[in-house]
Amino acid sequence: MSFRSAHYTLDAMGIKRLTKQRKAVLEVVRHANNHPDAAWVYQRVRERVPSISLGTVYRTLDALVDDGYLLPLTHSGEATRYEANLDGHLHLVCSKCGEFVDISHPLPDLLSGVKERYPELDIHAVQVEYQGLCQGCRTRLQS
Amino acid sequence: MSFRSAHYTLDAMGIKRLTKQRKAVLEVVRHANNHPDAAWVYQRVRERVPSISLGTVYRTLDALVDDGYLLPLTHSGEATRYEANLDGHLHLVCSKCGEFVDISHPLPDLLSGVKERYPELDIHAVQVEYQGLCQGCRTRLQS
């Protein structure tokens, strides 16, 4: 599932009017299994709605982030990518090519201890990011 | 300490020539206890070397990142900040104001399990980032 619940509804996303542009952006992001950036989404959406503008894509993605349906992934000097799979927040960021590789691994509870120690903060979530080399870059550097 | 070792030397940082510009950037970053971005470093360095350019600041910071003396912190739509304290990599990123708050808390071993499970990756490090509200924004939103 791309979204929080299997029963999400398009119009429950803080979006007032359900235009064909937004429908298309939502569908594209929902079915993306990579970590697309705005330009990638834009390209894909144009196959359906050729007249859509990049600005509209950005506005829609921003709305989805604000409402918690997408997680923005930022990396030094690169375009923001969007993560639609909110179930597990584990990534390897390749220090060579910048790719985000999904990692699925059970994590210990990282929240409650910190919450107890920092009661003055309002901690919502925790994100874990691994740094290293993806498989491609690793073998490329070894050969 | 800002750097890996108390005995680091300036000329051991992959920097060939130790100019006054680089000395100044290194000193400013070393003594910064916030998470400064390039513009902040630039301002501070100009107090010492008024003729320095922003480009030189960026180049020096990039070199420090490449050599592992600084960790870049990126956040959607904001300038890259630099972390000089490499001992613990824990932050809270405030979802309201974007501030990076340092958190010190012992972490369980998050590396070995994932390394075992993904032998095809070359994992160097792991970074943990908390998301929520900093103290200031929390009280501001409650009042």
Add this chain to the structure above:
DNA sequence: GTGGTTGCAAAGGCTTTGCAGGCAC
């Protein structure tokens, strides 16, 4: 003297924004 480094300014890339027209409701 040599070649790494600087300052300057321009360019680059990503993202946001103002506005008039359009369309979902």
Add this chain to the structure above:
DNA sequence: GTGCCTGCAAAGCCTTTGCAACCAC
């Protein structure tokens, strides 16, 4: 009909880069 949404284009911002002059070694 109302007001949110769109497309367009320009602007904004952060960052990188080309180049001639400079200076640490």
